[in-house]
Amino acid sequence: MTAEAVIAEMTSSSLPDWVFPPPQGFAAEDLDHLPDLPAHTELIDGSLVFVAPQRDFHSLVLYRLHVELDRFAPADHKVRQEMSVKLGPRQRPEPDLIVLAPGTFTGSEVTYFDAADVVLAVEVISPESALRDTKRKPVLYAEAGIPHFWLVEETQGKATVVVHELSPTTRSYVVTGIHHDRLKLSVPFPIDFDVATLYEP
Template sequence: MTHTPSLPDWVFPPPEGFVAEDLDRIPDLPAHTELIDGSLVFVGPQRYFHQLVISRLHVELENLMPTEHEVLHRMTVKLAPRQRPEPDLIVLGPDAPIGPDVTCFQAEDVVLAVEVISPDSEERDRKRKPILYAEAGIPHFWLIEEINGKPVVHVYALDPVTKAYVTTGVHYDRLKTPVPFDIDLDLTELCKSRTR
């Protein structure tokens, strides 16, 4: 007789779905679990390109941003009661609460959200997350995809009237923008592997 391991209780959502605070209360929840539309979303293994671009972009933004800002990766943002995604990178504004016990930030703390498209999250990154970030009022959003082995950055700004993002440019080799602060990035440097 085969023994089937029992599933943890949190695998089964409550009738109304999960809420943002559940991510802090559920024991043994896999790392980097997101909450989108009241459902738990688990992250698959990341590709080398994805991790390389995130880590290099993190360093570049740290070097460019004003001292009162902070850039973080793999932190969730509470956008609404049933929405707590985890952007690949966020840039926090000067009034964001920083502390050792913080487990997530509020939408109003974030001035830029960045998503690097992965095969398992492409639909969410391109369609659902931009809508959620815009509705929550995050003023700037970047969507990064790989084209011919290089990062291409789609830059969006929030239209305060429609609460939707409008594109301000698609950047292939260099990204220059004055918002949310002066940024000048050589995008070709984000994906260069070290020679061995």
């Protein structure tokens, strides 16, 4: 059976409501109420974005970077993995990692955090999301005022961490370092580890 034939057999009643977006697009709060959404669905510019299966590089780097951030983050900061962040009425992306500011409310019922809660957002680039991770999401994070952004990319089978800091004048990110071997920073808190250990297959 062709794809056209399968679609022809479907009726609107057999499809979930989110297949048919409202004319103005979805709102950030809609992610909490749309039934049967695939895991890790994001909202960017009012449109639902679905995540493809992740590669070994992405999975391993994400795990090891989470461990390093937990190790170095001050006790009053919290590290969260794959939690969405509300940046605006129609923006609710899901960074791979975030570090939360002191005093941020957390609990089992929390489904997202506000941009003001986030001091660092991290994206580990995947082939299918490379354009979003390197172009659209950094702009959204900067406009929402998240002060620090890291982009982790694969370079010749190894991890590279590109560190960005928010310019208060332009409200955009400035690259402050490209780290292939060692990541040693004083902001958003002191951190020092070997980047090469993030991916050792």
